[in-house]
Amino acid sequence: MTAQSDWVKWDAKEISYEIHSPTHHDYTIDKSSFGLRILSYARNAYYYFISDVDGDNCPFFPSCSAFFIQSVKESNIFRASLMFTDRFIRDMNLFKNNNRYSLHATKKYIDPINNYLLEEKRIILTTGEFIE
Amino acid sequence: MNNYFSNHFLNSINFYQTKVLAIILFLLPFSTILFSQTMNIDENYFSPKNRLAFGNFLFIQEDYLRAIEEYKNYLMYIDNDTVRFKYAESFYRIGKYNEAADNFKSIFYGSLLSDEAKLAFYKASFFNGSYNSFRDICKMEGYQSEKYAKDINRLFLISHLMDESILPDTNHFLKAFPDSTKNKVRELYMMKKFPSKKNPTTAMLLSMFIPGAGKIYTGEISDGITALLTTGVLAYLAANNFKHEHNFRGWLFAGLAVFSYAGTVYGSYASAQIYNAGVRLNFDNEVKLYFEKRNYLLPKINFLKTND
Amino acid sequence: MIKKIVLFTLFLFNVQVNAQNQISIQYEYAHNLMKTRQYFDAITEFKRTLFFDIDKQYSYSANYSIGECYKAGAMLDNAIQYFSIAQYNARTDDEKISAQLEIIKTNILRRTTERAHQILNEIEKISSINKDSVNYWRGWAFIFNDEWKEAANSFAKINPNHELKKLAEQVDMDKVSVTFAKVISYILPGSGQIYSGSILPGLISLGWNLLSGYWTVSAFNESRVFDGSVLLGLIWLRFYRGNIQNAGDFAVQKNNEISNKALRYLQHEYKGNRP
Numbered sequence: 001m002t003a004q005s006d007w008v009k010w011d012a013k014e015i016s017y018e019i020h021s022p023t024h025h026d027y028t029i030d031k032s033s034f035g036l037r038i039l040s041y042a043r044n045a046y047y048y049f050i051s052d053v054d055g056d057n058c059p060f061f062p063s064c065s066a067f068f069i070q071s072v073k074e075s076n077i078f079r080a081s082l083m084f085t086d087r088f089i090r091d092m093n094l095f096k097n098n099n100r101y102s103l104h105a106t107k108k109y110i111d112p113i114n115n116y117l118l119e120e121k122r123i124i125l126t127t128g129e130f131i132e
Numbered sequence: 133m134n135n136y137f138s139n140h141f142l143n144s145i146n147f148y149q150t151k152v153l154a155i156i157l158f159l160l161p162f163s164t165i166l167f168s169q170t171m172n173i174d175e176n177y178f179s180p181k182n183r184l185a186f187g188n189f190l191f192i193q194e195d196y197l198r199a200i201e202e203y204k205n206y207l208m209y210i211d212n213d214t215v216r217f218k219y220a221e222s223f224y225r226i227g228k229y230n231e232a233a234d235n236f237k238s239i240f241y242g243s244l245l246s247d248e249a250k251l252a253f254y255k256a257s258f259f260n261g262s263y264n265s266f267r268d269i270c271k272m273e274g275y276q277s278e279k280y281a282k283d284i285n286r287l288f289l290i291s292h293l294m295d296e297s298i299l300p301d302t303n304h305f306l307k308a309f310p311d312s313t314k315n316k317v318r319e320l321y322m323m324k325k326f327p328s329k330k331n332p333t334t335a336m337l338l339s340m341f342i343p344g345a346g347k348i349y350t351g352e353i354s355d356g357i358t359a360l361l362t363t364g365v366l367a368y369l370a371a372n373n374f375k376h377e378h379n380f381r382g383w384l385f386a387g388l389a390v391f392s393y394a395g396t397v398y399g400s401y402a403s404a405q406i407y408n409a410g411v412r413l414n415f416d417n418e419v420k421l422y423f424e425k426r427n428y429l430l431p432k433i434n435f436l437k438t439n440d
Numbered sequence: 441m442i443k444k445i446v447l448f449t450l451f452l453f454n455v456q457v458n459a460q461n462q463i464s465i466q467y468e469y470a471h472n473l474m475k476t477r478q479y480f481d482a483i484t485e486f487k488r489t490l491f492f493d494i495d496k497q498y499s500y501s502a503n504y505s506i507g508e509c510y511k512a513g514a515m516l517d518n519a520i521q522y523f524s525i526a527q528y529n530a531r532t533d534d535e536k537i538s539a540q541l542e543i544i545k546t547n548i549l550r551r552t553t554e555r556a557h558q559i560l561n562e563i564e565k566i567s568s569i570n571k572d573s574v575n576y577w578r579g580w581a582f583i584f585n586d587e588w589k590e591a592a593n594s595f596a597k598i599n600p601n602h603e604l605k606k607l608a609e610q611v612d613m614d615k616v617s618v619t620f621a622k623v624i625s626y627i628l629p630g631s632g633q634i635y636s637g638s639i640l641p642g643l644i645s646l647g648w649n650l651l652s653g654y655w656t657v658s659a660f661n662e663s664r665v666f667d668g669s670v671l672l673g674l675i676w677l678r679f680y681r682g683n684i685q686n687a688g689d690f691a692v693q694k695n696n697e698i699s700n701k702a703l704r705y706l707q708h709e710y711k712g713n714r715p
Contacts, residue, residue, distance in 0.1 A: 007226040018707075055683075094354075123409040182492070
């Protein structure tokens with residue numbers, strides 16, 4: 001019998017009875033700059049009026065719209081557009097497979113923006129399936 | 133204990149209570165000894181002897197954090213190299229490499245376990261995160277162990293496969309490894325020296341000439357073909373609309389085609405980088421797996437083995 | 441830490457020279473740590489009790505308590521492991537049953553309810569078992585598997601007016617049908633969402649379907665076949681398909697909200713026995 005769980009001291013913890021349903025979209029407004037704030041409102045409007053009602057189309061995690069907002073935050077609007085276009089074309093590829101992308105817990109392909117900032121040190125590669 | 137006392141108690145308890153508690157705490161170690169003398173020693177569960185027995189039991193159960201507490205209490209009364217070693221080893225086994233290294237260091241001099249402690253110290257330092265500082269430690273005077281010099285040197289060489297440092301000369305490197313591992317180690321060494329990487333600039337230039345060719349070059353064949361088709365179709369639609377004098381649509385598709393082209397060029401560069409990161413990750417995993425399976429070619433320490 | 445030092449000091453000064461007493465004092469010491477919610481340290485002391493307990497007086501109770509400590513720390517796998525050891529060391533049927541009930545409760549919390557049901561079925565065959573208690577925990581197992589109707593049936597076997605029977609029945613009645621929501625959305629886009637209580641998203645969905653349908657039809661009417669096909673494939677079908685999928689999602693979400701409301705009540709307000 002191993003005691004690996006006790007290799008770090010722990011405290012009392014209550015287990016929630018509730019069912020955790022994954023929320024599809026993160027509606028948080030980014031207040032770090034005026035441009036990002038406007039962009040967040042636009043994204044939320046897109047989520048509410050289009051994305052929520054046109055079904056689950058984006059196979060990636062984060063979704064294309066979240067990817068775009070994150071790219072703008074990490075770089076600039078011009079580069080973010082290039083990153084988004086590249087992502088969109090990869091989205092259209094019908095032969096995506098698990099060799100290239102790991103699967104997220106939501107069964108979507110993990111494709112973080114870090115891999116497209118052209119900084120090799122920041123690339124995040126995950127192996128295996130179902131990463132939280 | 134006095135330190136702890138002054139920090140936490142003085143704020144909350146008045147002076148008189150403080151004095152009483154101080155006396156109690158002062159007498160605490162004596163009481164243990166007194167009890168051990170006045171009654172059968174085996175019946176005081178907190179005597180050093182029983183602490184050690186319980187600690188060893190926890191150690192075998194792999195309950196290392198609890199074992200550490202017992203060893204620590206034991207060592208407050210009795211100094212014993214084997215227990216010190218197990219104390220340090222417990223830290224090592226729960227991944228607290230810093231504490232492990234520090235505690236192994238305390239058995240370096242004047243102990244029968246000096247050589248084993250040095251070996252374990254290097255092992256802990258190896259896993260501590262920075263291979264660079266590990267190599268610095270390897271070069272330090274006074275830490276050398278004659279008995280395990282070869283093993284530690286091997287660990288020093290392996291560390292070069294783990295990060296981006298300059299690889300030592302091939303012959304010098306391979307000489308340190310036993311014949312049974314030489315072929316595989318040579319293969320790993322060559323993979324490290326000449327990794328099969330893709331050049332991001334080449335990928336980008338290829339996609340500039342033929343959209344998507346750079347992605348095909350990095351092995352993303354379906355992505356490359358999709359990019360070529362998308363850019364092609366958009367360009368065709370633009371041309372076709374201009375031809376039929378649908379200028380608005382023409383410009384719209386032309387704009388999209390330009391974006392598609394530029395995005396593909398950008399994505400090809402990224403794709404090569406991702407490919408290279410993948411090569412590195414696979415290599416790192418292979419090296420780790422190979423040496424982990426063989427315990428980094430280090431000898432097992434006998435007196436710990438009996439407890440395993 | 442202060443508590444620990446005081447307890448430890450008191451313990452040391454109260455030590456009787458009697459070995460019989462010594463082990464019971466050690467057990468009490470561990471128990472006090474558990475009572476003051478210092479579960480990690482309590483486990484250490486229970487383990488110490490077990491280690492020095494040559495007569496194996498505490499093989500049941502100390503292992504049982506270790507299980508309780510792990511459960512309080514949400515380490516359910518470990519908890520089950522120790523409850524099982526306690527069950528193995530039980531000296532009476534009562535002890536065995538209470539260890540088994542703890543294993544059942546922990547399985548319920550861990551949401552491995554199938555295992556909980558399996559053990560419940562096994563212990564139901566024991567003649568001395570209280571059948572009400574079996575049905576009670578069976579009800580909880582159903583609740584944690586989101587099967588409220590079955591839960592209501594289980595509680596009803598204890599008492600037709602059982603508080604939890606009424607609650608489970610109410611939850612079951614309040615829930616919407618996911619299949620129905622999807623089916624009506626096939627016929628009228630947006631209606632499934634409206635049925636699940638999401639009126640605005642339902643109307644938006646209906647709006648998109650009407651608009652894209654109109655665009656597509658008028659494109660074909662004007663013989664713009666390419667435009668029509670693109671509109672049909674990329675817009676109308678997307679919103680139509682999305683509407684059905686979303687009607688299902690909204691219904692599931694609504695049902696989860698209903699379940700969670702009841703679960704929150706059970707966790708924080710319900711006065712009876714909880715897993």
